[in-house]
Amino acid sequence: MNDPVADTVHELARRARVAARVLADTDRTAKDAALQAMADALLSDAPSILAANAADVQAARDGGTHEHLVDRLQLDSTRMSAMAEGTREIAGLPDPVGEVVRGSTLPNGLQLRQLRVPFGVVGIIYEARPNVTADAAALCLKSGNAVLLRGSGSAARTNASIVQSLRSAVESTGLPADSVQAVDAADRASAAHLMRARGLVDLVIPRGGAGLIRTVVEESTVPVIETGVGNCHVYVDAAADLDMALAIVLNSKTHRTSVCNSAESLLVHEAVAKDFLPVLVDALQSAGVTIHGDAAFQDASEHVLSATEEDFATEYLSWDISAAVVSSLDDAVEHIRTYSSGHTEAIVTGSLSAARQFARQVDAAAVMVNASTRFTDGAQFGFGAEIGISTQKLHARGPMGLPELTTTTYVMSGSGHVR
């Protein structure tokens, strides 16, 4: 039963719990001072962080990692400045802790208040991008949670260097260094121990690809918030303005293809297919998009590939899109309910009843009416920053800001009340 990796993770979690008690009782002024110190440290420690990152990048290239993954891993002074700036922005957001969610005085005179409080210890299990390290640390600290950061092995040197910088900064302002800790990614089992440390860790948030998220959901005994997989659809209704539809499809697909809120599938009502498909297919292909279409789409261009069942179920995260013509709004909803990952679904229509039906029936975290799928985003929603986009229904659904990193407690105050 002696497992050194488990022991190490549990020891980190216990230290995080001690720090979490201090953080839960720390006011906004002190937390914001720590966040400003963290931002300062990211800038002043940039040379050593970039050196660590260069070693990670070199190792990745030596290992034959694809260049687009190397790009996600690589930091430069611009990205370092963005990390520091993001940390300062979080300092500027309201503190969710202590917010009275609801309150009342009961008929018997008891005073009931529901208050936001931190979770305690939050584990983040994530892939490549090292900016997640600073973002997650800042969001957790602001919401009063201690964080255990378990990044990918490929970014281990970078993440360790960032965490070291952040810990010194936090400690310099008088808060516990253990508010921010890295879990060693060298041993694959450390992630498994983190997600099974029920009682020590209050919440695990996986950020990464579908495989990582599936593993965490299957294996974790700690409560999980599932994030990010987006097989997002744009449905062009019979009552759509076709110029608007074209702009929304192009933006949803091509504005940034590697993100979860980009469109991966396209449905067009048959009433507008004859007019719209030639224009649409031409525009997508001119933009460099590969279309995997049904028979109607294939009729529109010889360059449209034949869509398989798997195409409709795939989150490409690339310059590909699946496409089909549907004979009704009901069919569009059925198709979406079959293949959707519950992230974002968009309808383009001038019909209020079509918009209402679509919004009620698609069952997604976000529904866009006459707007690009790309708007499902914490910053776009005005939340200031996000720890991820939840695609589950429990606790938080859609972009998760600071309030979603808290739980609540009821405080009831009486004068000797008994039942």
Add this chain to the structure above:
Amino acid sequence: MNDPVADTVHELARRARVAARVLADTDRTAKDAALQAMADALLSDAPSILAANAADVQAARDGGTHEHLVDRLQLDSTRMSAMAEGTREIAGLPDPVGEVVRGSTLPNGLQLRQLRVPFGVVGIIYEARPNVTADAAALCLKSGNAVLLRGSGSAARTNASIVQSLRSAVESTGLPADSVQAVDAADRASAAHLMRARGLVDLVIPRGGAGLIRTVVEESTVPVIETGVGNCHVYVDAAADLDMALAIVLNSKTHRTSVCNSAESLLVHEAVAKDFLPVLVDALQSAGVTIHGDAAFQDASEHVLSATEEDFATEYLSWDISAAVVSSLDDAVEHIRTYSSGHTEAIVTGSLSAARQFARQVDAAAVMVNASTRFTDGAQFGFGAEIGISTQKLHARGPMGLPELTTTTYVMSGSGHVR
């Protein structure tokens, strides 16, 4: 791979999903009509339900079931009336579905609204008490969710009879009978398949003892809300009014011992121990409570048993209480954080700073200041009805009413907005 029990559960879940789509789109008037019909049916079908219950009770007695468990299983006309009345009360509560949780118009003109929507399909896995069958069905229907009810084998005939009655009633008002379905309890594996039907079932709520809840939390891949285990403490502070403290301790322990919000452990500040312990120990013992105490409590009476580590960790649900003297508020908080199940913690004190510190530091779903632990209850909180008391931090914490049986969706409305 062919598993008939799994196939049956999955088929029920698929039928529930079809019903859930209809329920999600059903207005309050129609849901309330179904709830009134359910209440009427419970009364008119009482003879057949009571006959089924008599068979369950007979089988339980024949199997040597303890009488206090038989009592939990047994229905009579009073309990049937209470079930019907409870259903009508739920009809009278506001509909949580469609509530706008927040909304704004963003700087770019996009209109953002966060709306409450049903989860979809909710599984309830519960023990003995057959009234849970009607309560859970009514709460789920009102919140627009289809429910899969997996009760205990010992109540199988009763639950089947209640569900048959409710299904006919629901159908008679034009809503789908499959809004309410029973999962056969004859095969133990049916519960396991229910909690692993991820993608078909949106949420599982276990209601029952610690063993059941642990199993569901460990095994489920469907998101779970943990309910009910309550190792609740009353802490009598140095600044307590001792008459008030005595009344609160007695009420918390003896008002009803078999429920999760009864007190199981008692802590007394040493500054008041000398005056308070003789009175307290005498009062508890006169009420019929067995005290498992530390040395100080044992000094107060020869009938105080010696408390073990396990006593402090136990939710007795009986006429027992563990008890200790602590040397400070900090020690009380430490003791509670070590042994608490995070349900309800009470402090009796006249000191505002002690009350504040206690509320901030104990980390529980509910904190009572100068009030009995027995107030942690949906009805007492004014929520009208509850599906359980959550002791987890994700999604809902404390008494769960109708809003906690919903999730949300963001609807964003634009006029061709792109990024």
